Amino acid sequence: MSVPRRFLAKLERHTRLTADEQNAVLRLDGANDAVPRESEFVRRGADLNSCSFIVSGLVARAGYTAWGKRQIMAFYVPGDMPDLHALMMPHATASLLAVTDASVLRIPTAALREVMVQYPAVAEALWRETAIDASIANEWVMNIGQRSAKERIAHLICEMAQRLVNSPSGKFDFAFPASQGDLADATGMSPVHDNRVLQTLRKENVVQMNRQKATVYDWNTLQNIAGFDPSYFRPQETHRLAAR
Amino acid sequence: MSVPRRFLAKLERHTRLTADEQNAVLRLDGANDAVPRESEFVRRGADLNSCSFIVSGLVARAGYTAWGKRQIMAFYVPGDMPDLHALMMPHATASLLAVTDASVLRIPTAALREVMVQYPAVAEALWRETAIDASIANEWVMNIGQRSAKERIAHLICEMAQRLVNSPSGKFDFAFPASQGDLADATGMSPVHDNRVLQTLRKENVVQMNRQKATVYDWNTLQNIAGFDPSYFRPQETHRLAAR
DNA sequence: CGCTTGGTTGACCATGTTCAATGTTAGTGG
């Protein structure tokens, strides 16, 4: 089984591909790495000659200040390619680390670039993926810069729910195996305060989290608390780049 | 004078282009808009059919929370194209606003896409520009999430210095006509506290700012305060996408 | 000269941090 079928589905959410183009994507393959939790499989400063495809597990993009404080800048779930931008900037400016044990497919950049040259529409789809990623990063700047602790946590949960659940509404749950410490690093707050905010959200019967999953009890209220507007990672199909 | 010559220079910092490709870029043109200060010339939610090229003035990408709080997510200076990502996501997820009176060239996306189809290397260069932009956004997440007020301000000034000055060192100044309120919105803090931090940086003879420019008195100390590492927006040339 | 924009100040207050201790849970070897 060629693994990136799930990735193709992701691309097709925003870019229609012909059968040839789809096959070219499906032929992509690479080395399958088992990554133990907490280990960094891409380090800031490394020169990458492959892009990672998440087969299973939860992965985070993280950076460290000069004083060693960690900031998580994005979470990635199975089906995501967290370092597609390496196609354009092979020198990694952030690290990728496994939040849980993870399985990662390393696809050589050379193979990706070959497909991009032959099928410009595939290049466009990949570029669009990186644009969505950038759009999410912008929303994180907003989140950390302008929202209160409670809003921040709620917003992060909303984002993950929107990405992982088909049409979230009412009560549902989804896999989000991050520790409270991880959440704290993602929202720019201390683990202690993070814990207290989660407690109030739990007591208000809005959402509950543990190391396995998040259980949303009231999607509407959660969105209202967060001031969540999902439009930022719903790209619209544009015109295809016509073949020459 | 076709305006984007400065943009070409920017592209060539990371991607070598043939004479034909350069000419194709230089032929790009569009309507020249005079944008008065404080006005939003791209609004979140708008559907864009052009990309903006900054001819003069200081421009910011900004977003607003559901409660109307503004976060500035990036600054753009003459020679930048702040909404290149519209090529892939024509639905704007953030606003662009003029911090000072500005002059903006609106290049139709259709014209850009034509050049991209004909010259894949140009497409690659543009993609690389958006990747650098994303990398800067990530650094802003780090900045706001993990650094103290003083570190944040220092870091922002370091970033702008690095982008605007050839080889910063010792004492120098550069145009950075943002108000203290703008800086506050960019660093996620209140104007009052921002003012106090600027005062201490001034009293320590590190850096001084007014509505026209920033004057760095001691680049080394400023970098040390910020924990600044410029590698994040220095892309390295990679292989060119070979012609088919 | 008066208006407007932006910078500065002080006093008080709120949000979130730090430190240090204690619970809780799941996994591991005996």
Added chain:
DNA sequence: CCACTAACATTGAACATGGTCAACCAAGCG
């Protein structure tokens, strides 16, 4: 099955950073 351990969650108390409010100042410009 139990003791032991490690990782994570929870708690309280003291504290710090930065926010809010409200007033005042300074410069530029018609």
